[in-house]
Amino acid sequence: MTKAIMIQGAGSNVGKSMLVAGLCRAAVKRGLSVAPFKPQNMSNNAAVTADGGEIGRAQALQARACGLAPHTDMNPVLLKPETDVGAQVIVQGQRFATMKAREYGTRKAELIPRVLDSYHRLASGHDLVIIEGAGSPAEVNLRAGDIANMGFAEAADCPVILVGDIDRGGVIAQLVGTDVILPPDDRARIKGFAINKFRGDPTLFADGMTAITDHTGWVPLGIVPWFADAWKLPAEDVMDVASRTGGAIKVVVPRLNRIANFDDLDPLTAQPDVTVEIIEAGRPLPGDADLVLIPGSKSTIADLAHFRAQGWDTDLFAHVRRGGHVLGICGGYQMLGREIADPDGIEGPATRVRGLGLLDVTTVMATQKRLALTEAVFNATGDPVSGYEIHIGETNGPDRQNGWLTIGRRSEGAASADGRIKGCYLHGLFAADAFRQSYMAQIGVPVQAVAYDAGVEDTLDALADHLESCLDIDAVLRLAQPVNRQSNS
CATH class of the missing domain: 3.40.50.880 (Class I glutamine amidotransferase (GATase) domain)
Known part of the structure; x- marks a missing residue:
């Protein structure tokens, strides 16, 4: 029985991609067959797949963490910016159209059947699918037709873990504010939270974790210290x-x-x-x-x-x-x-x-x-x-x-x-x-x-060990729920 869990962020660049890669490797080390999935990505740093398409580079790294070859089903929608207001839209690995942002906003809901098609096909061959969101679910102005965050979570009927980036400051407001602004059905999908990119003594944020739990009711899953070797892994984001x-x-x-x-x-x-x-x-x-x-x-x-x-x-x-x-x-x-x-x-x-x-x-x-x-x-x-x-x-x-x-x-x-x-x-x-x-x-x-490739493998192992030391991965796996084959299309 395949299970799934979705990692969303309280903002962009909170470290979701790396956390998913580390969780994938940690789950593989526990003997699970794991696959990564990101319904919609935006990046000009693409990977070519053996099935003749392209996906975001982060999903290729996550596939590597799972011991898999990258496949177009792992990232069925890829947006490749060409101007400040427009992008090439790649669907299941192939060019679909070039659209301005406003046009894409009105048409992205058309893509959910193909996104779910890729998701279910991928899930059919594995024990666990770890899904990565994009941006933040708090962007409620983008909720209509959403396929990247809560829109996908609703369509696929999967639970969500929300991640905040403490390095930027204001992490309590990021997480609690997201809980406040989400509509009730979306809020109910968030089952737990984690803090990423912590520098210093994590025990100093114990009261912060309690405050977030008190305001949201979410399960605290841990505080992830800054991973100093992150630069050794292939980057996707131009930032x-x-x-x-x-x-x-x-x-x-x-x-x-x-x-x-x-x-x-x-x-x-x-x-x-x-x-x-x-x-x-x-x-x-x-x-x-x-x-x-x-x-x-x-x-x-x-x-x-x-x-x-x-x-x-x-x-x-x-x-x-x-x-x-x-x-x-x-x-x-x-x-x-x-x-x-x-x-x-x-x-x-x-x-x-x-x-x-x-x-x-x-x-x-x-x-x-x-x-x-x-x-x-x-x-x-x-x-x-x-x-x-x-x-x-x-x-x-x-x-x-x-x-x-x-x-x-x-x-x-x-x-x-x-x-x-x-x-x-x-x-x-x-x-x-x-x-x-x-x-x-x-x-x-x-x-x-x-030995470059060996160094990447060693760093993925070190990332998995890093997460094992600070995240309650047992709880993460318990929060994962069976994939609903009857999810909305």
């Missing part, structure tokens, strides 16, 4: 992309407005001899970079304009004149070329723009998105690389003759004649330990051997 001080080798990354699939940075931040410096708008690219890495983008043409507006193009040209190395991945690769053409207006009005001109290639945007898990080889050394492709557009030109990766029988990527400027469409390549060492040695900055 979590931060510089990481390591050693003398410096990798510089300009923060694009619509940065996407920035998990390429995670293995580099795990290197103790590498400093990854994220450059915010308004700051110049430092002159002492060993490598400038231009990451992926959800809106390449707009982000290229943003890149130029910061003066980063001038800084990049100076870096190249000094003999520096540049790597562009996906959108960053497209920016490095001579031209980007969007004749069908996929990213906005039909246009043709000048690229940075550091690679002799041009890109033409196309309506068909390529989604693929990919095995490749680094031509210089023969090192294997596992990654994924998630892009629109085809890139061609003379520098494609200098492809530096091989996928099957086809060449991938482009490079300048001297090899100092490279680009490719393959995300995730730095997770391959041998490739990471070989690539960095090739650009003249050898790094020490680090």
Whole structure:
């Protein structure tokens, strides 16, 4: 009999994704077959699944915590922001539409049957489903047609645990205020609560826990201290992309407005001899970079304009004149070329723009998105690389003759004649330990051997142990209720 429990937050970025990952690993260690589920996510950091779709990167990490391959049923609705008011809507892994926020608000209720379809299919193969909400249920102005929080909990008839973030302050008001503002039926679904990101002595908040219980009647499940190794896990939220001080080798990354699939940075931040410096708008690219890495983008043409507006193009040209190395991945690769053409207006009005001109290639945007898990080889050394492709557009030109990766029988990527400027469409390549060492040695900055994937697994185990020490996981599992196969559609 499959059971389910839903983790919701009293606000955004309270740590729900990490708590779910830790709970998944803890439940697996107890011998349960567990699957993660998030009905609606918003992120430009997507993972490609074996069934040919895409889901939020956090659900891919949670799947890993469960010992599962990521599947589109784990995150049936993914919103990928393209502008401040609009997003691409991905449903069960595939592009459904591009909508403005107001239009999506009026149509999201149409998606609940497909969300429940994914949920029930996923639940049918496991003992426990741990569901993650999005944002906060206290946003009662969004309750009509909701599929992310209480709307889903009602449709699926599942209990809820509410999590508050004490690091931001005001956590008692977050939790008690949520209880006050929710309608009675939604309020009744919350069975317990937990406090996350506590720094210092948790016993000092004992009276706070009592106050929350007295006001709400919820079961207190524990106080989770700050997990110092959280940075070692792949981040999904762009808010979590931060510089990481390591050693003398410096990798510089300009923060694009619509940065996407920035998990390429995670293995580099795990290197103790590498400093990854994220450059915010308004700051110049430092002159002492060993490598400038231009990451992926959800809106390449707009982000290229943003890149130029910061003066980063001038800084990049100076870096190249000094003999520096540049790597562009996906959108960053497209920016490095001579031209980007969007004749069908996929990213906005039909246009043709000048690229940075550091690679002799041009890109033409196309309506068909390529989604693929990919095995490749680094031509210089023969090192294997596992990654994924998630892009629109085809890139061609003379520098494609200098492809530096091989996928099957086809060449991938482009490079300048001297090899100092490279680009490719393959995300995730730095997770391959041998490739990471070989690539960095090739650009003249050898790094020490680090087993990246093993480090992620160790950190997930440590996260599970961390939660076992401070959360009443037995109570969490008791609060889970059987999945209702007759839930509303």
